[in-house]
Amino acid sequence: MVQYSASLDTTFAAVADPTRRGILEHLGGTEASVTELAEAFGMTLTGVKKHIRLLEDAGLVRTEKIGRVRSCRLGSRRLADEAAWIAQFQQMLDARFDRLEEFLARTHGECR
């Protein structure tokens, strides 16, 4: 059971960083351990772990500890699709609430 509770903000924050996009691209080709990713991106283990955690929180990457190695791969496409769905949904809701605010401002005092 995948626990998915990432907000849209989390997802966008996760993919807004070029290093994290690079990690996603890398994992799109193959699974990799945290150590391999650190080497590939010329980063410290601590640095790369921070990026992985953000991507994992957004559901875009999954990690699994096998023995002493933490293996990373792309999260399910479904999670990316869900985030895309939320983005569209947010647009729809924003448009609706913007209209509501506009209406409330326009009718100020008339609808008491």
Next chain:
Amino acid sequence: MTTTHITQPTDREIHVERIVNASRDRVWRAYTDPKQVAQWWGRGHALDIETMDVKRGGHWRYVEHEGTGTHGFEGRYREVTPQERIVRTFEWDGMPGHVIIEDVRFEDLGNGRTKIVTTMLFHTTEERDGMFNAGMSGGMDESYSALDRLLAGTT
């Protein structure tokens, strides 16, 4: 302009918060007076309020005209607590029989501001995803999201 804050507390729920600069009484009227609903709910598209009987068990039906197409939405009110809360069922004609529970609460923040807290509860995660798939492939909005473009750009 404030922004809409969306979170997913569980995989069947979507939680939406928005603060507006109007008293709770005015927001309540904007949500419950059909003439007022018609002026904002359609996001700028023409909206017909075919029926709107704001009381427990009462039926509501809106038809939104978007370009050459129309989208019908309907349901029944399950709870109506004046000034405070509206719970209603919500169905889209595009997926008949799949019912969302929409729970809207109005919090008076004082100084003429109101927080609108909406929770949408889907029967199953599959239904929520189904609605997403229908929305994506059904021509309601063919545009890919910014996220998809970003991810596509990484390949």
